[in-house]
Amino acid sequence: MADFIFHPTTKVYFGKGNLPSLGAEIAACAKDILMVYGGGSIKKNGIYDKVMEILQKAGVDVVEFNGVESNPRLSTVRRGTDLAKESGAAAVLAIGGGSVIDCAKAVAAGAVYGGDPWDLLSYKVPAEKALPVFTVLTMSGTGSEMSSGSVITNEETKEKIGLDNPCLRPKASFLVPEFTYTVSPYQTACGSADVISHFFDFYYFAKADNLSMQRSIMESIMRTVVDYTPQAIKEPNNYEARANLMWAAAWGCSAITDSFAAGASMVLHFMEHELSAYYDVTHGHGLAILMPRWMEYVANDETMARLFYRFGVNVMGVDASLGEADGVKATIAALDQFLFDELGLKSRLSDLNIDEENFREMAEEACRLNGGKLQALVPLTAEDVVKIFTMCL
Amino acid sequence: MADFIFHPTTKVYFGKGNLPSLGAEIAACAKDILMVYGGGSIKKNGIYDKVMEILQKAGVDVVEFNGVESNPRLSTVRRGTDLAKESGAAAVLAIGGGSVIDCAKAVAAGAVYGGDPWDLLSYKVPAEKALPVFTVLTMSGTGSEMSSGSVITNEETKEKIGLDNPCLRPKASFLVPEFTYTVSPYQTACGSADVISHFFDFYYFAKADNLSMQRSIMESIMRTVVDYTPQAIKEPNNYEARANLMWAAAWGCSAITDSFAAGASMVLHFMEHELSAYYDVTHGHGLAILMPRWMEYVANDETMARLFYRFGVNVMGVDASLGEADGVKATIAALDQFLFDELGLKSRLSDLNIDEENFREMAEEACRLNGGKLQALVPLTAEDVVKIFTMCL
Structure with a gap:
């Protein structure tokens, strides 16, 4: 730690x-x-x-x-x-x-x-x-x-x-x-994607082995989001669903999680900031589209794959007996299913009328603002960012 | 919530x-x-x-x-x-x-x-x-x-x-x-029993259905204790084990857990305070002896049984397919095994040279100090407390 x-x-x-x-x-x-x-x-x-x-x-x-x-x-x-x-x-x-x-x-x-x-x-x-x-x-x-x-x-x-x-x-x-009863299903879904992305970004996938207690708490919070968002969308006035989502979100990106922040990076947020700066995309929706594609892009890294698998089993309900290679695929599929089927978010940048025109400029800007590269367990160059944006089309 | x-x-x-x-x-x-x-x-x-x-x-x-x-x-x-x-x-x-x-x-x-x-x-x-x-x-x-x-x-x-x-x-x-490297195995074990008891006492078993996110976080913290205490006892200088135990304990009974405290009671602590007031028992050891016996005593209550089972599956690694009745028994057995075999704490009050002489007086004092009864999901009278003390002999 x-x-x-x-x-x-x-x-x-x-x-x-x-x-x-x-x-x-x-x-x-x-x-x-x-x-x-x-x-x-x-x-x-x-x-x-x-x-x-x-x-x-x-x-x-x-x-x-x-x-x-x-x-x-x-x-x-x-x-x-x-x-x-x-x-x-x-x-x-x-x-x-x-x-x-x-x-x-x-x-x-x-x-x-x-x-x-x-x-x-x-x-x-x-x-x-x-x-x-x-x-x-x-x-x-x-x-x-x-x-x-x-x-x-x-x-x-x-x-x-x-x-x-x-x-x-x-x-x-x-x-x-x-x-929050009057928050629309779309905004509810975007908010929940944002909460999950905070853990993706800052903490859960930040460093490998010295965050045992913190990872377990993060899983609790993400599982809360996975459990309650569909319910809040179906029954907007469900107090327990709204309360759990509200308290989970508050823990997502706060001083509470300072103790989780060893090796923190903001890969997804830095990429998404470009989307919303150029296209005024709703922050949580941009993140939802980026998350699973980023996972696909970096899943070859051994540590990432191990962490994706742990996330899949402990948060997304992926079968623990699958083994790592299949488990990672199942994890990404489960996240896709959650974000785009259960929460009903559109899954592609093209659905938001975004094409590749500015990808190079956006990718370079994201890297320029952060010292030339998006630093994380698997660092991303502008070239990598363009590829991930393209996978999201 | x-x-x-x-x-x-x-x-x-x-x-x-x-x-x-x-x-x-x-x-x-x-x-x-x-x-x-x-x-x-x-x-x-x-x-x-x-x-x-x-x-x-x-x-x-x-x-x-x-x-x-x-x-x-x-x-x-x-x-x-x-x-x-x-x-x-x-x-x-x-x-x-x-x-x-x-x-x-x-x-x-x-x-x-x-x-x-x-x-x-x-x-x-x-x-x-x-x-x-x-x-x-x-x-x-x-x-x-x-x-x-x-x-x-x-x-x-x-x-x-x-x-x-x-x-x-x-x-x-x-x-x-x-x-904490120089903390003895005995004191390490007592500290960990104390951490678990805080969740038992105040929060985890306090109310039934409106603490989903909080229960999940509590399970993370208790699991941390269950995972790392044996390691800290075996390797007193293991940094990760000591760090995880230290951070888990700090979350056990603090303002962090204020949001968990709906319906909080202190049944175990109130009983243990009598043990340490009369016999100067180490706090965590007294709690360790009381916890599983208290569980046995109140396990007939339907809500308690459900929560004990959840605790068993999510913290103690009890097989989820056992069903509730057998699951509760397996949970208590797993806790006994953890506290008394893995951590090496003596399991009986008689091991600490305590007999039944003062049980009645202690039970009445515990109840008197707390409005006549130990209030919890399953309230305890002085009669009940004497029975639980006796089960611990």
């Missing part, structure tokens, strides 16, 4: 009964806040009214910043930052999914910085402080509600960049499973 | 490479500290020197309080509290296992309270604040290094009482697997 530092500071309030504590949590550190949300669905489903009532009772004054898009853009972060500064907000409350929370985090850092937020996002200037961030989660998947990361797209340069700093970690997050 | 609040605030530094950060962590909040430890083994194995060097470099002044016994006593807490007050300590550093850490926590609370620490431990006066607590762990099992609890024995009244308050949670804990 490699050395690590583990410090999950976000206070999680789980369940509807705990939502009223939002008032006291925010009031303890801010009288004026910027409230960040998306396209307004929270007004239709009643979440907006519930939160506003709690904030009013607590004497918190709210300035609203809405219209945050999925794959949130630098221009949006700039506008939010300006508004936070003008309004003198002392904290930022995000109500939404990963895009809204990521935008709120970038705004929270931008609001205490004198210059352009892109300086921070592009690591030109270290982001060392931020306004306190609170979240009310309405969609599960990214794990941003407990993580220290924020991913923003610079639409001018087509760069999608992740900023990571403990100062961005939410101070408190409110996870109310009922608030 | 029941509502919960999840707030694991302890910063964990895992691995030898992180130990030097102890200096800066403590210096950031205290110039003068009370350093609490046990019988002096840390002087023999070099841990004392390493820590003192780090503290000296950081300019931290140390007053030492040593000689903390296992099952730490109120009189010890009183002496430590007096010394903390006299010396003007602004923080408490525990170097040791659960007993030392529990004592340090009680001292940390006592040091900021005007009266007798027993007022706090007996809940006469709420413990709302404490000096910051830091720990360097030298023995795994109790999970005190990440938990908000402290268990102290009042040797005059033979009461063993657990105080629980977030103010007792360590600010930072340093987990160095090498520091």
